[in-house]
Amino acid sequence: MSLIQPLPQGPLDIVGDIHGELPALNALLQHLGYDARGRHPQGRTLVFVGDFVDRGPDSPGVVSLVQGLVQTGRALAILGNHEINLLRHDPKDGSGWFFAARLQSDLRKYPGFARCHDKSERSEILRFLSTLPLGLERSDLRVIHAAWHQPSIAQARGQLLGNARLAYDAWERQASQAAEEKQITARMQAENEQWPHSLEDDSRRPPFLQAHCDNELNKSCFNPLKVLTTGLERQAHTPFFAGNKWRFVQRHPWWDDYEDDIPVVMGHYWRSTQAQHRTEEGLFASLSPFAWHGRKNNVFCVDFSVGARAQARKNGKDTEHLRLAALRWPERELVFDDGQHQATQLFERPQTQTQAVQPLAAANSSSATAAHRGATHCPAQAPNKRAPSHSSSPRG
Ligand SMILES: [Mn+2]
Numbered sequence: 363m364s365l366i367q368p369l370p371q372g373p374l375d376i377v378g379d380i381h382g383e384l385p386a387l388n389a390l391l392q393h394l395g396y397d398a399r400g401r402h403p404q405g406r407t408l409v410f411v412g413d414f415v416d417r418g419p420d421s422p423g424v425v426s427l428v429q430g431l432v433q434t435g436r437a438l439a440i441l442g443n444h445e446i447n448l449l450r451h452d453p454k455d456g457s458g459w460f461f462a463a464r465l466q467s468d469l470r471k472y473p474g475f476a477r478c479h480d481k482s483e484r485s486e487i488l489r490f491l492s493t494l495p496l497g498l499e500r501s502d503l504r505v506i507h508a509a510w511h512q513p514s515i516a517q518a519r520g521q522l523l524g525n526a527r528l529a530y531d532a533w534e535r536q537a538s539q540a541a542e543e544k545q546i547t548a549r550m551q552a553e554n555e556q557w558p559h560s561l562e563d564d565s566r567r568p569p570f571l572q573a574h575c576d577n578e579l580n581k582s583c584f585n586p587l588k589v590l591t592t593g594l595e596r597q598a599h600t601p602f603f604a605g606n607k608w609r610f611v612q613r614h615p616w617w618d619d620y621e622d623d624i625p626v627v628m629g630h631y632w633r634s635t636q637a638q639h640r641t642e643e644g645l646f647a648s649l650s651p652f653a654w655h656g657r658k659n660n661v662f663c664v665d666f667s668v669g670a671r672a673q674a675r676k677n678g679k680d681t682e683h684l685r686l687a688a689l690r691w692p693e694r695e696l697v698f699d700d701g702q703h704q705a706t707q708l709f710e711r712p713q714t715q716t717q718a719v720q721p722l723a724a725a726n727s728s729s730a731t732a733a734h735r736g737a738t739h740c741p742a743q744a745p746n747k748r749a750p751s752h753s754s755s756p757r758g
Contacts, residue, residue, distance in 0.1 A: 363523040365587075366515060367495040369409070369438065369503060375402075375688045375697070376409045376505060379442065379629040381669030382418025382459070382475065386686040386699040387427065393701045394688055400436030406690075409498065411629035411664060412442025412507035412591070416456035418672050420476045422483065429490045438498055441526060442507040442629060443591045445491050449527045460484065472672045495523055496590050501624070503691060508593035508630040509616045510661075514586035526587060533585035541580050549573030561608040568601050568608050575610035582611065593630060615645050617656030625654075625709075627689055629665040635698075636683040652696060652706050659710040664689045668699070 375394050380387050396402050414428050415421035431437035447454050453461035458468030459477045468475070478484050496518050498505040506515075521529045541547065550573040559566045561574075575597055582588065582595040594614040601608050613631075620626065635651045646663070649655055654662050668686040675681055686699040689706070696704040 365495050365518040365521045365523055365526055365529075366497040366499060367438075367523065369498045369500040369505065370407055371500070373404065373406045373693070374409050374503070374691045375406055376411060376627050376664055376691060377688045378411060378664040378666055378686060379413035379669055380410070380415075380418070380424050380686060381413055381444070381456070381672075382415055382421035382424055383668045383671055383686060383699075384418070384420035384423040384427070386668050386671075387424055389701075390686050390688060390697065390699040393697055393699070394690075396436075400431040400434065408437035408688075409505055410437060410439035411505060411627065412440050413444045413629055413665075413669065414439070414442070415448065415460070416444045416454075417472055417669050418475065419473070421459045422476050422478050422487070425487050425490070432490075432494075439494055440498060440505060440507060441491065441494050441496050441591060443588075445494070446526070446530060446587075446591055449488060449491055450530065460487070471676070473676045475672070492524060492527060494526075496526060496587060499624075504624055504626045506626060506628050507591045508628060509589055510620065510626040510628070511586075511589050511594060511616055512622075514589040517586035518590060521587075530585065530587045533587060537580055537584035540584060541577060544576065544580070546573055546577045546580060550577060562606055564603045564606075564608075567603075570601055571610060578609070578611040591630075613645060615656075617661035620656050620658065620661055623658070623660070625660040625662070627662050627664055627691070629663065631663045631665055632667045632670070633663050633665060634667055634683050635685055650707050652704055653708040654694075654706060654710070655708075659708045662689060662706065662709075664696075666698070 377387070377390065391400075391408075394402070394406070394408075395404070396406075396408070400408060408431060410428055414424045418424070428437065428439055432439050441449075444454075444457070446452075447457060448460055451461075453463045455464070456468060456472065458464035458466075458472075459475050465477075478487065496506070497510070497515060504510050550571075553571045553573050557568050557571060559568070561568060579595060579597065582592065594616050595611040596614040598610055598612045601610055602612070603609070617626070631645055633646050633651065637651060646655065654660060664687055666685045666687045668684055671681050671684040674684055687696050689696055694706045694709055696702075696706060698704070
């Protein structure tokens with residue numbers, strides 16, 4: 363039993379990041395045709411891509427619902443970065459429902475939310491989360507929270523189910539050792555003397571601080587379980603201000619390098635149903651809101667940003683584009699929490715064996731590329747020419 367588990371056969375409904383929006387989840391399950399116990403008249407199975415919790419009005423309620431469905435065999439679920447944060451006792455934005463340390467700051471930012479009140483409730487949530495895998499697969503589909511990155515998947519396969527937290531912590535310690543060996547901290551200190559201003563001051567654009575960049579890349583790309591749940595990053599072309607600080611690395615659209623024929627469905631990346639609302643780094647900028655993406659047009663992000671609904675509501679902003687969706691497989695149709703059905707676009711079927719006849723030289727060069735990629739966790743770190751947009755929307 364490994365951290366990468368099989369998907370069951372039959373039709374699936376793959377639900378995007380929920381982020382504590384229990385009313386949206388209940389509405390979506392109804393529109394999908396599930397009864398209160400998660401049974402579907404056509405024998406469909408629910409799959410949750412992670413990030414069930416944080417920011418929304420009822421994270422404990424969402425966990426409890428997902429847990430009930432998983433334990434009765436009606437659903438499968440994988441861990442997202444927000445569940446990993448809970449497992450590692452790492453309080454972050456939006457987790458005030460679980461961690462007292464975040465309560466005051468979250469109460470200011472989000473409207474009233476249900477909390478975990480006692481230790482036994484928290485322990486039960488952690489016990490359940492610790493049983494979940496990080497990836498799911500079958501011959502025609504792969505499901506992951508953020509990145510189906512083959513070398514990281516291979517590492518996760520070698521870890522026992524139930525071991526996510528221990529393995530994650532061990533890789534984090536190794537990442538710190540690697541940073542020491544590369545003298546990243548000392549080089550960052552030198553840069554801090556050269557640039558003594560706060561990196562949270564958007565009025566002062568820093569020069570490109572290479573050690574700060576190296577530090578971010580080491581932190582994001584070293585740990586394979588982190589890569590699977592938060593995605594890959596790469597060096598930015600120029601410093602850019604996002605999420606309230608100057609950054610030197612940006613998210614890497616790994617799907618543009620994904621060469622396998624097996625489609626991947628993921629969450630995590632805050633796409634929008636409206637063309638004018640883009641993610642901060644323009645990851646889906648040139649894409650229809652309902653399109654498959656990537657080199658082979660066989661990757662689909664099913665996170666339609668319902669996680670930003672709580673804050674938008676509090677600030678009196680439009681929430682229409684912030685929605686919860688499920689992707690029906692094999693139909694490739696989206697169903698939203700308001701009942702809208704929407705066909706997806708641009709999907710390319712995998713080539714069949716007879717179509718996939720390649721000249722020998724081309725086949726050899728592609729396997730050499732794959733072997734090269736397997737040698738490192740990080741993608742090629744050539745500076746990206748496309749400057750990301752200036753924004754303070756949340757990450758992950
Ligand atoms: Mn996420």
